Amino acid sequence: MATVIAKTGIKREKGWLYFxxxxxxxxxxxxxxxxxxxxxxxxxxxxxxxxxQEGFLYFxxxKGNVCQxxxxxxxxxxxAGRAAASRPRTAARRGAAxxxxxxxxxxxRAARRTTRRSTGRRATARRARR
Numbered sequence: 001m002a003t004v005i006a007k008t009g010i011k012r013e014k015g016w017l018y019f020x021x022x023x024x025x026x027x028x029x030x031x032x033x034x035x036x037x038x039x040x041x042x043x044x045x046x047x048x049x050x051x052x053q054e055g056f057l058y059f060x061x062x063k064g065n066v067c068q069x070x071x072x073x074x075x076x077x078x079x080a081g082r083a084a085a086s087r088p089r090t091a092a093r094r095g096a097a098x099x100x101x102x103x104x105x106x107x108x109r110a111a112r113r114t115t116r117r118s119t120g121r122r123a124t125a126r127r128a129r130r
Contacts, residue, residue: 010064
């Protein structure tokens with residue numbers, strides 16, 4: 001469930017994208033396919049001065065208030081939960097993947113060589129027949 005941080009009561013207009021800018025204020029920008037032609041660029045709608053916290057998503061709800069909700073998957077949680085024992089295994093997997101990729105490229109190169117040779121021989125044989 002989201003919690004209301006700032007009550008702004010913004011009335012949204014059609015064709016505008018509303019967002020929270022770097023300063024923590026509510027701004028709006030014209031949508032690319034917003035319909036009517038109007039003023040371009042960004043405009044400040046309301047000054048809130050919100051300080052963002054990591055791991056939270058900030059949005060403007062239907063009533064026009066700024067809300068925050070905890071993200072399901074945040075970057076901090078992913079790295080903290082990883083065990084030290086699993087790291088060497090991933091390095092081994094990486095090495096195996098690299099070896100497999102090398103084998104694949106070697107096979108492709110060999111296949112290219114055989115096709116080039118055969119087409120070259122055919123061309124010289126045709127020239128000799130004429």
